[in-house]
Every structure is written in C-alpha cells, then in structure tokens.
C-alpha cells in the first residue's frame with residue numbers, strides 16, 4: 451500500500467515536471483515566436499509565411515540550378531540568394547523571414563540600415579545568439595562574438611596588436627609562404643601542367659600565412675594547431691546545419707561530437723603554446739599576433755586594467771584563423787579569375803608593380819603606392835564580397851519614429867544585394883570596372899552604407915589592414931611571374947557556403963612571363 455502511494459507521488463511529480471517542460475518548450479518555440487511575428491507585422495514588417503519549426507528554411511534549401519550556363523555573368527544576386535531575390539520582388543528591400551523559430555529582419559536598403567543603427571542606436575545591437583551557438587567551435591568567445599564591456603576591452607587590446615608597425619613586421623612571413631606556393635606552380639609548369647586550381651592553393655597559402663601571423667607554426671605545437679584548425683574548417687564546412695531550428699544539433703550528433711573533440715584538442719595545444727611563452731618571455735617577443743597581444747596585455751596595459759586570460763587568447767587565435775584566411779583567400783581567388791577575364795587589367799597592374807618597385811622586392815611603402823591594385827581590390831570586394839552578409843541582433847526594443855523592432859529580432863544585411871543594386875551603383879552595376887574607385891573611395895555608390903565589404907560601425911573588420919597587405923603582396927608576386935587566362939574547364943558557380951565561394955574552384959591556365 452505504502453509502495454503504491456510513493457509510486458503515485460513519483461508518477462505525479464514526473465508528470466508535473468514533463469508538463470512544465472513541455473509548456474516551457476511550447477512557449478519558447480511557439481508562443482514567443484508567434485507573438486514576435488504579430489508584433490513585427492503590426493509594425494509594418496511583412497514577409498514570407500514561416501512554418502513551424504523550419505521557418506522559411508525549406509524554401510531556402512530548395513535546389514536550384516546555380517551554374518551559369520550562358521557564360522560568365524557578374525549579375526550574381528539571384529544565383530547566390532535566389533530566395534531573397536524572389537522575396538524582394540514581393541516585399542521590397544526590408545522584410546522579415548525566419549530561420550527556424552528565429553525572426554530575421556532582411557535589409558538591402560542602406561538608408562533604413564543607417565536609421566536603425568546610427569548614433570545611439572548602434573549600442574542596441576549585438577551579435578545573433580543563434581550563430582554564437584552554431585559557430586562556437588570556431589570563434590569561442592573571441593572578438594567576433596563578445597559584446598558590451600568585454601568587446602570594448604578585447605577590441606582595444608587587439609586593435610593595438612594590429613598596428614601598422616606590427617603588421618609590417620609580418621611581411622616576410624607572407625612573402626616566404628607565397629614563394630613556396632609559386633615554386634610548386636613553377637614545378638608543375640616545368641612538367642607541362644599549365645592548368646592550376648588557384649583557389650585551392652591560394653586557400654592553403656592564406657591558411658598558412660594567417661597561422662604564422664597569429665601564433666607561429668615553426669614549432670611542433672603550432673604546426674599541430676594549424677593542421678587541426680584546417681580539419682575543423684573542413685568539417686564545419688561540410689556540415690549542413692539547420693540554423694534556428696530547435697534541437698537541430700541532435701540531428702548531427704557525430705559532427706557535433708567531432709567538432710567539440712577537435713575544439714578541445716586545439717584549445718589544449720594553444721594553451722600549451724601560451725603557457726610556454728609565459729614561462730619563457732624571450733620567445734614571447736615573437737612577431738606574431740599572439741606575441742603582440744601578450745605585449746599589450748602583459749607589459750603595456752596598466753596593472754589596474756583587466757588582461758586577456760589564456761582562455762581568451764586561445765579564442766582570439768582561433769578567431770583570427772577562421773575570420774581571416776578564407777575571406778582573404780576568396781578575395782584573391784576572385785581577383786585572379788577577374789584578371790584572367792580582363793587581361794587589360796592584368797597588364798595595368800603588372801606595369802604599376804614594375805613602376806612602383808623598379809624590380810626591387812616590395813616594401814610596405816611600395817604597397818601603399820599600388821593605387822590601381824587598390825581599385826581592383828575594391829571592385830572585387832564589391833562584385834564578389836567574400837563576406838556576403840552582416841548580422842546583428844536587437845538587445846532591446848529599437849524604436850525609430852512609429853516603428854518598433856522588438857528585442858531579440860535578428861538583422862540580416864544582404865551585402866551582395868546592395869553591392870549589385872543598380873539604384874545605388876547605376877546601370878553598369880554588374881560590370882567589372884575598377885576605375886569607378888579612382889576618385890571615389892565609395893566607388894560612386896549613392897549611399898555611404900551601400901558598400902560594406904567589411905561591415906560597419908564599431909564592429910567593422912579589425913583585420914582589414916592585414917588583409918589588404920597580404921592581398922597586395924600575394925597578388926604582386928603572382929602577376930610578376932605568371933600570365934593568367936581562364937581554363938575551358940572553369941564553371942562559373944558562385945555559391946554561399948558561409949562565405950561567397952567559387953563552388954567549382956578556379957582553374958586557370960598559367961604561363962611564365
């Protein structure tokens with residue numbers, strides 16, 4: 451009798467817990483998104499109808515033929531974002547769509563973007579939590595992800611580590627890695643292989659450069675970190691995550707476990723590098739970002755100021771690797787393709803390099819004088835922006851006049867959409883015309899927030915000086931030595947895989963000059 455009574459109590463308690471959990475889940479994943487949707491709708495934001503629990507993901511993942519069978523067109527927006535292109539025709543340049551149960555405010559209208567983010571509004575936006583979870587193995591609590599006072603503190607220390615002097619001291623590492631890549635290209639040419647998938651090699655080279663620049667790979671542990679970071683990159687890249695869908699991680703347990711395990715190994719190795727540098731201050735003086743952050747952290751920061759912990763330094767090293775190498779490699783790969791397509795620009799840049807360097811090795815001062823290369827850089831970032839979108843999430847209600855963007859709403863800025871918008875750039879928007887940047891740093895865009903390859907506001911990319919330096923060095927070394935033309939096997943198939951990639955590689959035909 452007593453036993454059955456205690457069984458009954460246990461049964462009732464379990465039922466109560468289950469009902470409580472189910473109602474919490476119901477409220478979190480159904481009631482709360484539904485009420486957000488109603489609020490957004492009342493504030494005039496329309497958009498495609500979401501379904502539970504996918505939101506609009508099913509329409510977004512629908513297969514479309516993305517290859518451009520009619521030759522190479524730079525009019526890529528409807529190829530890379532077919533769903534946005536369709537919804538824009540119906541709902542305009544600002545609307546709401548859903549990733550799972552997460553509302554996203556789509557923006558391809560720079561004036562609207564300015565209104566909701568400028569002045570005091572900037573502080574109301576953070577980074578979307580939904581991506582923080584998804585990208586944790588890559589960025590941890592590095593600069594890309596932190597917010598508030600933590601962000602100010604990290605940004606301050608890291609910005610100083612990225613000073614012009616520090617960056618200049620890294621030039622040698624960039625030249626060294628690139629020369630090794632070019633030697634392998636020469637060897638292939640010597641045995642009659644002229645077709646090279648430059649994207650593949652450029653990405654490996656950029657990964658090596660950023661690893662050297664971030665934490666050094668001359669020692670065993672550095673090399674291991676580099677290899678594991680590359681393995682993680684490939685794995686995360688292959689994983690098809692259902693961002694925003696509740697519990698979607700449990701659908702991919704093997705990948706999640708592998709990413710977690712690799713992440714732990716990388717952390718451990720980086721922690722070992724950091725402790726060995728702490729214990730041996732002589733090796734601390736290494737000219738890489740970790741060394742520079744150490745210097746800022748340990749020596750220059752007043753003792754009263756909080757320092758970056760070893761754990762935070764680990765996350766920053768991973769952040770530099772993931773935020774820095776693929777983006778730079780893509781800018782270079784798209785550039786090589788465009789220079790192969792437009793030999794007159796290849797020639798112009800080659801002449802400029804010779805004029806500036808007079809055959810001498812490049813110095814930091816010479817890089818600044820490669821102005822035409824600067825126009826090409828901007829034009830490539832405009833047409834094929836490696837970072838195709840910028841995101842934020844409202845940390846509190848954002849009120850502009852009568853319109854309220856409720857706390858928790860994510861913002862998705864369609865950079866590709868704005869960079870290809872004829873109302874902002876004119877009828878030649880889809881043409882490769884580097885000279886549009888000749889007398890205008892905004893390339894003649896009618897709105898200063900219409901050209902955003904590096905994001906905007908306080909969170910603008912911290913690595914942009916490093917990346918342009920690497921770009922100019924690698925590109926100069928390549929076009930000084932080789933002529934480039936497009937291989938008949940090239941298929942123009944730009945695709946979004948986190949970044950904007952040539953999904954079938956960039957096979958080019960190379961010849962020694």
Ligand code: HEM
Pocket residue numbers: 593594595605660769770771773774775777778781835836837839840841902903904905906907908909910911912913914916917
């Ligand atoms: C062509 C190359 C690159 C492109 C197109 C690019 C683009 C971007 C964009 C769009 C953002 C987001 C800005 C925002 O949210 O408003 C960003 C942030 C960031 N980038 Fe880059 N990036 C490049 C190279 C690099 C490199 C080489 C590094 C480091 C070595 C780097 C490190 C970062 C970091 C740490 C952030 C976060 C900044 C913050 O939140 O304060 N990036 N980048």
